Structures are given as structure tokens and as C-alpha cells.
Amino acid sequence: MQLSADKVKSKLMARVEEISGEKVLGCYQCGKCSAGCPMAEVMEYLPHRLLRLLQLGDEEAALASRIIWLCAACHTCASRCPRSVDLSRIMEALRMVLLREGNRFVDPASLPHKLLDEVPQQALVGGFRKYS
Ligand code: SF4
Ligand code: SF4
Structure with a gap:
């Protein structure tokens, strides 16, 4: 059986991609986004790890993360990403998922x-x- 991107996508990843217009699987974990993030110091883990959680399908951990609320939406990460992934839009999509569910x-x-x-x-x- 061949693995395709659609087969490995969790429900949350698909929803985040739909809301944000970004490709979660496009991230190859180089860490350039985190290296430039002005909020990284106060986050419980570096921003690119959130993408890894989504890629691995760990929905609970991704949604429980405080970093999605601490993100200042400055778009520095997007401007540094060699894969054109806009992490700030992914953070926003995760907040929207939670807010729409009444959180x-x-x-x-x-x-x-x-x-x-x-x-x-x-x-x-x-x-x-x-x-x-
Ligand atoms: S800079 Fe882009 S490819 Fe690198 S870890 Fe961040 S989101 Fe992923
Ligand atoms: S948009 Fe958020 S995650 Fe990206 S660099 Fe700014 S504070 Fe960090």
C-alpha cells in the first residue's frame, strides 16, 4: 500500500489546512521559523514543534498548547520559511477550531x-x- 498525503492527514490537520490554506506536511522541520520568533522565549516549546505535533496526528497536544494563544501573529516565521509555510495562519486556524467549539x-x-x-x-x- 502506498502512503499519500491524504491518508496520513488527521481530521484536525485537514481542518487546519482548510481554514488556513497552508500545507502542514510542507514543513520539513528546519526550525528557521522558531529561530526568528519573538515570542519563543515565553512559549512552552518552539513553534515548529507544533507543526510536528500536527504532522504526527497528536491532536490533543496541539489543541492543548498555550503557544497558539501566545503567538503575536507577527508573520516573522512565514517570512523565514524556505517552504513557504505560514505558521501564524496555522496558529490562527487552531485558535479558530477551539473558539468555534466554545472554548x-x-x-x-x-x-x-x-x-x-x-x-x-x-x-x-x-x-x-x-x-x-
Ligand atoms: S521554517 Fe518552515 S519548514 Fe522550517 S520548521 Fe518552520 S515551518 Fe517548517
Ligand atoms: S507569527 Fe507567531 S509563531 Fe510566527 S514568529 Fe510571530 S509570534 Fe512566532
């Missing part, structure tokens, strides 16, 4: 009033669009 990274109702008073409205709206 929230931040519940707006849980934020303290003091913070709501002090943070600029644009930052709040941008944050709520990403996290809730």
Missing part, C-alpha cells in the same frame, strides 16, 4: 474592572477577538 482562552467577564478601565479600548477589542 475561551480568556473570559471577558473574568477580567477585573480596574483593567477594563485602564486598557485602551482598541487593545480590549483586539484581545477579545483573539481570545474569546
Whole structure:
């Protein structure tokens, strides 16, 4: 039996590719994206490992990752990738999968009033669009 890309795709990988328009299996794990990521220091593992989890079909670990919420969507990774994989779009697709299923990274109702008073409205709206 010959393996084709379609046969090794997990349900989550197919959904992420549909939402993001990116090819998860295009990544060959060179790590150039992670080397330039400004948020890598605060992530629990380097960004290219998330792609590996998706490639291996570890859906639970990929969806449980905090790095998809910590990604600043700066697109540095996309500009460095020799395979033209836009990791930021894949991160966004994973957030969308979770948000569409009713998951929230931040519940707006849980934020303290003091913070709501002090943070600029644009930052709040941008944050709520990403996290809730
Ligand atoms: S730079 Fe591209 S090919 Fe290299 S690990 Fe990152 S996503 Fe994969
Ligand atoms: S878009 Fe996200 S993963 Fe890519 S370099 Fe920026 S912070 Fe890192």
C-alpha cells in the first residue's frame, strides 16, 4: 500500500489546512521559523514543534498548547520559511477550531474592572477577538 498525503492527514490537520490554506506536511522541520520568533522565549516549546505535533496526528497536544494563544501573529516565521509555510495562519486556524467549539482562552467577564478601565479600548477589542 502506498502512503499519500491524504491518508496520513488527521481530521484536525485537514481542518487546519482548510481554514488556513497552508500545507502542514510542507514543513520539513528546519526550525528557521522558531529561530526568528519573538515570542519563543515565553512559549512552552518552539513553534515548529507544533507543526510536528500536527504532522504526527497528536491532536490533543496541539489543541492543548498555550503557544497558539501566545503567538503575536507577527508573520516573522512565514517570512523565514524556505517552504513557504505560514505558521501564524496555522496558529490562527487552531485558535479558530477551539473558539468555534466554545472554548475561551480568556473570559471577558473574568477580567477585573480596574483593567477594563485602564486598557485602551482598541487593545480590549483586539484581545477579545483573539481570545474569546
Ligand atoms: S521554517 Fe518552515 S519548514 Fe522550517 S520548521 Fe518552520 S515551518 Fe517548517
Ligand atoms: S507569527 Fe507567531 S509563531 Fe510566527 S514568529 Fe510571530 S509570534 Fe512566532
